[in-house]
Amino acid sequence: MLDGIIGQELAKRYFQRAVEGGCLAHAYLFHGPAGVGKKSLARALAQALVCNTAENNSCGLCPACRMFLAGSHPDLRVLDGAEKSIGIAQVRELQQALVYRPYGARHLCLVQEAEGLTAEAANALLKTLEEPPGPVLFILTSARPERLPPTVVSRCLKIPFRPLTRDEITSGLETMGFKGDMVPLAARLAGGSLGRAAELAAGGDGLDWREKAANMAEEFLSGIGTAELFARARELGERAEMLVRTEYLLLWYRDLLLWRETGFEGLLINADRLEQVRVQARLADGPALARSIATIEDTRKKLLANVNVRLAAEGLCLRLAGLAEEDGYDRATGWSTV
Numbered sequence: 001m002l003d004g005i006i007g008q009e010l011a012k013r014y015f016q017r018a019v020e021g022g023c024l025a026h027a028y029l030f031h032g033p034a035g036v037g038k039k040s041l042a043r044a045l046a047q048a049l050v051c052n053t054a055e056n057n058s059c060g061l062c063p064a065c066r067m068f069l070a071g072s073h074p075d076l077r078v079l080d081g082a083e084k085s086i087g088i089a090q091v092r093e094l095q096q097a098l099v100y101r102p103y104g105a106r107h108l109c110l111v112q113e114a115e116g117l118t119a120e121a122a123n124a125l126l127k128t129l130e131e132p133p134g135p136v137l138f139i140l141t142s143a144r145p146e147r148l149p150p151t152v153v154s155r156c157l158k159i160p161f162r163p164l165t166r167d168e169i170t171s172g173l174e175t176m177g178f179k180g181d182m183v184p185l186a187a188r189l190a191g192g193s194l195g196r197a198a199e200l201a202a203g204g205d206g207l208d209w210r211e212k213a214a215n216m217a218e219e220f221l222s223g224i225g226t227a228e229l230f231a232r233a234r235e236l237g238e239r240a241e242m243l244v245r246t247e248y249l250l251l252w253y254r255d256l257l258l259w260r261e262t263g264f265e266g267l268l269i270n271a272d273r274l275e276q277v278r279v280q281a282r283l284a285d286g287p288a289l290a291r292s293i294a295t296i297e298d299t300r301k302k303l304l305a306n307v308n309v310r311l312a313a314e315g316l317c318l319r320l321a322g323l324a325e326e327d328g329y330d331r332a333t334g335w336s337t338v
């Protein structure tokens, strides 16, 4: 039933049994990092439940499967908080639909990136989760479940999704038709996310950004002028871009520290850039690299908490270049960088 899903063996085994045993809960929350298969599994499960021909599986060919794949199956409702928040009107519309008898055995409601529910919408949804008006399966997916109201979370059976292993990502990329040197490299850099790996393998922003992160680190470690420093801060981009880009910076600094502390190539994510790692790791001591890593992590947390992006980027670059103290006082210019 869920053979096409890469990894997540525990979740797959659970649903295989639950479907065969007819003991599905009525609401699930799939939580875990982005790009590890939450939405794919939710859709595969939902399709297996609507398919008319294959028992506890989907055939992809019957009318129900075709409607499902075209997004027009009458029992399927999808709310998606990825692009913009899910408002109360959308939840009301969903609730209206649930009043009617489903076409098949049950209504299927996928609430993707459920942290995008507004407080009002989440509150309205809560009532339906508590007392569904008829046969319905809710699957909420979220990479940030801590942003969901605890009352909503507590109504769902929580299914954890784990970062994928490199082997799983490699096989996922190959299934998607990627070939060549890019596959192992993307699998290494993707931090357990097949979605990210696919972006990298397709030549997205990622590889450029690894390059840039490596060069930035070199400048920060060997000394950088103020004008260049502020230019680098601007290059980190807007909030969403900066979150991705600082991840590359983080991975790079982690490698510098790992190499410095262990000298073991097998631990490095950027093992193919060993020479550059080796040179840069000599430019700082262990505690300084550890502080830089903490600074990047701290900046990423602030970005998620909606701080001013420009200030966060400049503060980060100043600290990484050793031009600002951790308390936010900038030695070089006397500016406050908090």
Ligand SMILES: [Zn+2]
Residues within 6 Å of the ligand: 050, 051, 052, 053, 054, 058, 059, 060, 061, 062, 063, 064, 065, 066
């Ligand atoms: Zn079918």
